[in-house]
Amino acid sequence: xxxxxxxxxxxxxxxxxxxxxxxxxxxxxxxxxxxxxxxxxxxxxxxxxxxxxxxxxxxxxxxxxxxxxxxxxxxxxxxxxxxxxxxxxxxxxxxxxxxxxxxxxxxxxxxxxxxxxxxxxxxxxxxxxxxxxxxxxxxxxxxxxxxxxxxxxxxxxxxxxxxxxxxxxxxxxxxxxxxxxxxxxxxxxxxxxxxxxxxxxxxxxxx
Ligand code: ZN
Numbered sequence: 001x002x003x004x005x006x007x008x009x010x011x012x013x014x015x016x017x018x019x020x021x022x023x024x025x026x027x028x029x030x031x032x033x034x035x036x037x038x039x040x041x042x043x044x045x046x047x048x049x050x051x052x053x054x055x056x057x058x059x060x061x062x063x064x065x066x067x068x069x070x071x072x073x074x075x076x077x078x079x080x081x082x083x084x085x086x087x088x089x090x091x092x093x094x095x096x097x098x099x100x101x102x103x104x105x106x107x108x109x110x111x112x113x114x115x116x117x118x119x120x121x122x123x124x125x126x127x128x129x130x131x132x133x134x135x136x137x138x139x140x141x142x143x144x145x146x147x148x149x150x151x152x153x154x155x156x157x158x159x160x161x162x163x164x165x166x167x168x169x170x171x172x173x174x175x176x177x178x179x180x181x182x183x184x185x186x187x188x189x190x191x192x193x194x195x196x197x198x199x200x201x202x203x204x205x206x207x
Contacts, residue, residue: 022053032058034094035086037079037160039065043188044100058086064105064156065097066128067163087169087179095164098184098193099157106152109133110142132156154203157183158196 016023033056036046040061047057060082068079086092099106108116109126110133116123136151161183165171173179183196185203194203 019053022055026055030055030058030090032056032086032090032092034058034096035060035083035090035092036096036098037061037065037067037083038098039063039100039103039105041100041103041105043102044098044186046098049186049191049193058082058090058092060086063122063125064103064108064129065099065160066105066125066156067097067160068128069163070166070168083164083167084169087167087173093179095170095179095181096184097157097160097164097182098186099153100186101150101153101188103149103153103156105129106156107149109152110148129156129159132159154185154196157185161196 034052036050036057037060038044038046040063044061046059046061047053050057060079062079066079067083068077070080073080083095087095105122105126106129108119108122109129132152132155135155136148140148140151142148161181164181165174170179170181174181183203184206185194185196186192187194193206195206196202197204
């Protein structure tokens with residue numbers, strides 16, 4: 001905790017001062033251009049990899065960057081409500097779903113019952129990606145672990161684009177071309193981001 005405490009003081013004394021004017025402008029309202037949906041993984045930092053400042057990205061992070069399909073529900077839906085707010089109130093122009101290499105959430109799809117014993121909620125959450133696992137296993141054997149890993153991470157990210165389109169207000173805005181949706185794949189060890197090309201159905205290096 002000590003490291004964090006030192007950090008918040010240092011932030012106030014240095015970085016905050018550097019962007020004082022921006023924070024002043026942001027004090028009464030936000031107008032982010034993008035809803036960024038990423039994994040909770042500590043190595044994927046949305047503002048860092050996109051070089052964006054406070055006020056630009058509205059961020060949702062959860063295990064394995066999953067977008068639950070739209071449904072009417074009386075439950076407490078964190079991801080769904082944040083999507084609703086970003087699109088209907090903040091009027092973001094873009095939604096990016098960003099998966100990444102070495103994703104523990106995607107890896108857990110292949111964990112044994114025993115390994116998932118301590119993770120009942122994670123296990124339940126990952127049921128949302130069960131279809132992805134089936135898709136990947138139809139193409140690679142369980143032994144091809146590395147290939148299975150990145151294929152799962154990429155297929156899972158693409159699947160979330162489909163799930164986004166189950167939200168009536170997203171589908172409508174995409175059809176009207178007032179909202180763009182994209183799937184990205186970030187590689188931790190190279191810093192590269194690959195963008196899904198819906199025509200070729202391949203991830204292509206952003207440049
Ligand atoms: Zn992850």
